Amino acid sequence: MRLGIDVGSTTVKLLILDENNKIMYSRYERHMSNVFEKVGELLQQLLDEKGDMEVEAVITGSGGLSLAKLFGIRFEQEVIACSEAVQTLIPETDVAIELGGEDAKITFYGSTVEQRMNGTCAGGTGAFIDQMAVLLNTDASGLNEAAKDYETIYPIASRCGVFAKTDIQPLINDGAKTADIAVSIFQAVVNQMISGLACGHPIKGNVAFLGGPLQFLSELRKRFVETLNLTEDEVIFPENANYFVAIGAALLAKEKDRVTVSDLIYKIEHADATQMDGTKRLEPLFRNEEEYREFQARHAKAKVKRGNIQAAEGPVFLGIDAGSTTTKAAVINRDKELIFEHYQNNEGDPLAVVRNILLEMYRALPEKAYIGRAVVTGYGEGLIRAAYKIDAGEIETMAHYKGAEQFLPGVTFILDIGGQDMKCMKIKDGAISNIMLNEACSAGCGSFIETYAKSVDLQVPEFARRALMADNPVDLGTRCTVFMNSKVKQAQKEGATIADISAGLSLSVIKNALYKVIKLRNPKETGDKVVVQGGTFMNEAVLRSIELILGKNVVRSDIAGLMGAFGAAIIACDNYTEGEHSTVLTPDQIDSFEVKTSNGRCGGCGNNCILTISRFSDGSRYITGNRCERGAGLASAKNDIPNLYKTKLELLFDRPAAEPDRAPKGVIGIPRVLNMYEDYPFWHAFFTELGFRVILSPPSNKEMYEKGMDTISSDTACYPAKLVHGHIKWLVENDIKRIFYPCINYEVKEDSTAPNHYNCPIVATYPEVIDKNMAEYFCENGVEFYHPFVPYDNDRRFVTEMTKFFSGKRDIDRKGMENVAKHYKLDDTRIYKLFAMNFSRREISQAMHAGREAYREFKKNVQLEGRKALKYMEEHELHGIVLTGRPYHLDPEVNHGIDNVINQQGMVVLTEDSVSGMAEFPRPIRILDQWVYHSRLYKAAVFAGQRDNLDVVQLNSFGCGLDAVTTDEVDELLGQNNKLYTVLKIDEGSNLGSAKIRIRSLKAALEERKKTGVHTRKVALPYQRKLFTKEMKDEGYTLLVPQMSPIHFQYFEAILKRSGYNAVLLPRVTQNAEEEGLRYINNDACYPTIVTLGQIISALKSGEYDLDKVGVFMSQTGGGCRASNYVALLRKALKDLGMEQVPVISFNMVGLEKNPGFKITPKMGIMLVYAVSYGDLMMKCLYRTRPYEKVPGSAEALMASWFDRIIANTENMKLSEFKRNIAQIVKEFDELPIHEDLKKPRVGIVGEILVKYHPNANNNLVELIESEGGEAVVPSFIDFFEYGFVNKMFNHKHLSGSRKEMIVNKILLKAIEFYRDNVRKACRNSKRFSADAYIEETAKNAEEILSVGNQCGEGWLLTGEMVDLIDSGVKNILCLQPFACLPNHVAGKGMIKALRSYDEKANIVAIDYDPGASNVNQLNRIKMMMATAFKNMAEEEEDN
Secondary structure, eight states: OEEEEEEOSSEEEEEEEOTTSOEEEEEEEEOTTOHHHHHHHHHHHHHHHHOSOEEEEEEESTTHHHHHHHHTOEEOOHHHHHHHHHHHHOTTOSEEEEEOSSOEEEEEOSSSOEEEEOOSOOTTSHHHHHHHHHHTTSOHHHHHHHHTTOOOOOOOOOSOHHHHHHHHHHHHHTTOOHHHHHHHHHHHHHHHHIIIIITTOOOOSSEEEESHHHHHOHHHHHHHHHHTTOOGGGEEOOTTGGGHHHHHHHHHOOGGGEEEHHHHHHHHHTOOGGGGOOSOBOOOSOSSHHHHHHHHHHHHTOOOOBOOGGGOOEEEEEEEEEOSSEEEEEEEOTTOOEEEEEEEEOTTOHHHHHHHHHHHHHHHSOTTEEEEEEEEESTTHHHHHHHHTOSEEEOHHHHHHHHHHHHSTTOOEEEEEOSSOEEEEEEETTEEEEEEEOOSSOTTSHHHHHHHHHHTTOOHHHHHHHHHTOSSOBOOOSSOHHHHHHHHHHHHHTTOOHHHHHHHHHHHHHHIIIIIISOOOOGGGGOSOEEEESGGGGSHHHHHHHHHHHTSOOBOOTTGGGHHHHHHHHHHHHTOOTTOOOOSOOHHHHHTOOEEEEEEEOOSSTTOOEEEEEEETTSOEEEESOSSTTTTTOOOOOOOSOBHHHHHHHHHHOOOOOOGGGOTTOEEEEOSSTTHHHHHHHHHHHHHHTTOEEEEOOOOOHHHHHHHGGGOOOTTSOHHHHHHHHHHHHHHHTTOOEEEOOBOSBOOOOOTTSSOOBOOHHHHHHHHHHHHHSHHHHHHTTOEEEOOBOOTTOHHHHHHHHHHHHHTOOHHHHHHHHHHHHHTTOOOOOOOGGGGOOOOHHHHHHHHHHHHHHHHHHHHHHHHHHHHHHHHHHHHTOOEEEEESOGGGGSHHHHTTHHHHHHHTTOEEEOHHHHGGGOOOOSOOSSOOOBHHHHHHHHHHHHHTTOTTEEEEEEEETTOTTHHHHHHHHHHHHHTTTOOEEEEEEOSOOOOHHHHHHHHHHHHHHHHHHHTTOOOOOOOOOOOOOOOOHHHHHTTOEEEEOOSOHHHHTTHHHHHHHTTOEEEEOOOOOHHHHHHHHHHSOTTSOHHHHHHHHHHHHHHHTSSSOTTSEEEEEEOOOOSSGGGGHHHHHHHHHHHTTOTTSOEEEEOSSOSOOBTTBOOOHHHHHHHHHHHHHHHHHHHHHHHHGGGBSSTTHHHHHHHHTHHHHHHHHHHOOHHHHHHHHHHHHHHHHHSOBOTTOOOOEEEEEESHHHHHOTTTTTSHHHHHHHTTOEEEOOOTTHHHHHHHHHHHHHHHHSSOOHHHHHHHHHHHHHHHHHHHHHHHHHHTOSSOOOOOOHHHHHHHHTTTSOTTOOSTTHHHHHHHHHHHHHTTOOEEEEEEETTOHHHHHHTGGGHHHHHHHOTTOEEEEEEEOTTSOHHHHHHHHHHHHHHHHHHHHHHHHHO
């Protein structure tokens, strides 16, 4: 008998197979977070029913690892288990789609098995469906039933559960049909699977649907079948689909896995769950009962004034807060005493809840009293106001402010956490000085706590009560709710109690609010009168958490959940006119009140918005879903208020295509995406002048996104990038046979004072992703796709390179296309006619000048429109908003019509480039200003800071790493002028509810400030950085050096000391360092930034160093990735910490910053080359021998024995000694006793530099690989520096690089190679070690896949290292990146399909690292890769 146990994130599956693979016994049950208990219960049932028996047992599933360790039985990775079941029971399968509670997997079967599983995100899985069902007050099966009657599918963000929830909640509040919402949720799951996991691999052939959700949810299966266009014959829906992983585990059980059922029960009954616990823990909320009682007594005093409703006479005032998940009502009398209150969950039907409230209020109201005035606020304001004829609506931020001010006059800080939103207001001089709301997502709000409580069968009060006395709260991070969800699941599987999880959630909600939303750096910013409100603060655990984290007491009124409604009632009272009677429906009218909802399309413009139309019994109606007033059926009075988003869009793209008879060279297609929102005027004129008819893809829409979804290679790329795939497909489908979409690293230099003029990594190089992930599609359709790297920023070089391009003499372009055809094994008959156009240099020059003129004209017109708009504002006394962002944020599908929302509020909309040219811009600024689009942002912020009638709203795409830099800087520039700053984070979710709230809140705050006479300071000062002086060096300032690669950096400290600097290498990163990083660094920054800077901050706060005699060393590359701004982010953190006196020294080779007290001398450079050469050799030797050593620890000991000799040689720089040492190190490691006959899979590690080399940043990945039975192969550290040298040589040859830079870098490369060749020679003469490839060889290898023009971050080096590894037989590769690392979307994840085409045995898995990411999820993906590696190794041995 064989036993398979599958412990998933939400369920446990247990079954027994007999010798014929027949199921003898099976159980499938939810574990409600008590994994050990549930498994024990199921085993006991097995024992009771079948008696004790000996079984061969294997455990699998995302939660099975801890249990397998406890039982001492084999764990098998779930994807492997599932594949075993598929290949045994349904071998005809081409693709298996498996959906679990929190895991989603796609397996492609063929000559090799390709397996994909979700990374850090649980969006679009079974748990996501459960969460969404709770919002509709049902369960998953209820959703399924409802979906059968759908009529309309709404576009719901498929990226992640949090974004989807943000789309769904307003649909509920606006009265959309449950059936339509249900089917839309299922469609979102399908979209997430296809865009997130298929990663460019088409899902076709026989498709098997596996896992619980697909077993039980017929409508979900139907959405998959329809979306994938599968025929009936292609659908495989096997019996026991929900048990397939458990079946696979049982099939994998071997004789050696034998155990008795009673033995397993004994082990689980006597387990110490804390021993299984890898989850980080925190201090308890209360140290003892007495502390808790004092806390309760203090908060019990905060009571609002109350009156008796029975004594009410005359007018009373009603406030309704129609929130995202709850509806609240408050009635006050003229003395502003509360006489009636109501708080109720929406239960998916807010209209019914308000009806109940009104009827209850009327029943309680005496005859002499009447509603004088009623005001509604909150998410559902529009619907409730229209349905029940409420007198007025008020934006919720103002309602909350008025309520708090009434309760605690002089309040300085208000934090409101509701079900789905967070609001924070800072109050200064009686006016709102700053408003912050959560950006486009409901991460970490109250609804998450409620959803989780329901999932463990508890009501929120009981769930919260358990947290209060939890002994070991779980640390769940401060990131998105989905990440928290992953950590919760991990903790529960490791035996954490519900109390510990509840306490951890409370702390996380507050940390998320303070660090991520409010970006609070110093508790002093909150002032001395802090009010917290919103239903979430009725949870005492959350209330306690904020006091602990702020380190101060706060005030929570006894009506914390009603403060919005209370504030609305205050506003009703303040605006009451004597004798007025409210228009709110009477009891009789309420009795006959009915509402019917239907759907329609607006048709007013190309957006063709889906509308939800609510018709009321009196004939009136309320319409939502539209982006402007047209769809609402409002009189379309012509709006003359300038909207430069619309105007600029017309100026940009309103360019006629040449008539066919005037286009002798034929048609060229250009996608309306990314860099074309900046450069299209140039390219249109350029190609038209050359005799082409230019066809532009149409404006973006959701259908276009879905069209290209199956070719998206990175699920975490920004929405504008994902849209590119659909635009390209549109061009192909419309028979455009030649598409031109260039790669442009550098924009035209717009500001000569800016340090650089990069494009962002995605904008610069995304055509490479298109080329590699749509190659077969292009070939099948006979489409020529041209994506040359172009020296767009230099006219002379542009003409030279484009002349070569059109004559087929530009090898880098031709070879690129030949390599694609070769590696994808395409039957390619395309001729690539552009390479044979043979335009003369003069013709190209004329076309280029025509393009430049068109671009200049376009820019001039945008600036002219800016001046006109400013004049219009002055003449009409209107306020203006500079809606800043990237050029492609002009796309209405990307900005979701936010420009219209601003216009509808009576404000003028300007673009950043319409005003940036008018700013007197102070330089330097704090950050390294190296991206053209960003320079405009900063100038616009300075320009707005000089004017009272102009403010800034910044659009920020989800996943845009660079905006971690821009948002802080824009905030600072505006802050010094006493201006409000609003950031709107946008993604594929198209609901404008939260954006409208933000815009209306901004407008209300501006009006308040106007009333109280707040003015701009009109300051524009250059940034003064603290220099490291010669005197500081002489005084012996301690210079802290953050850790990056322990093996290499152990030798660096000595170099700096030898050079006269009192350097101290910081220890390895700790959990505390990560926490400090999250607190003081913008949380959208990448993981390495947060880890590295947190390490420094932790050291500075430790008390070990004299803050007046300490500095910090930071490396800075000056490349196009955000890493070059670590220095700037650290300076911002030091300012927030009050440590501005600490100098930050930029360690860079490109002249970015100079300090009088620090200089990289040639001697120091050579010492560094020695140290890195030793470090690389030690890393190679250690990782090659340690997995096989006969004496554990002997390889480490051998490395340690060389430390003093290496330091001595690094300091004396004797070449003969260096050569001797290198040879001797290799010899000693060659002779180290190892198990020579042992064979292990070799696993390459590539990726972002810090995550690649730092054990704390990659969760000790090398040790993990070794513990899993593998050998880690990590490319040399020095290659990263040589990569920079090769870039300069490539740029001189093919782009706009200078000859001088090329010569200098060639010399530097030669110098380093002189020393490296000694290491290579020693390795070639060795029996165990292979020599490193030359960097030119790696570049040549990279060119097999992509262009060496990819130079952001690790760029082509990342891809080249993967090719090097594959060529050397290391075909198992882990590609590491921080979550949302921009360059890796292209050179890492974007090239995996091409690399698999290059070698079909390539076993590459991408791993995202993030402070909030679950280790277990990463571990599962690594185990999946290792399982495939072992399988491939076994097959190779069989073949040999």
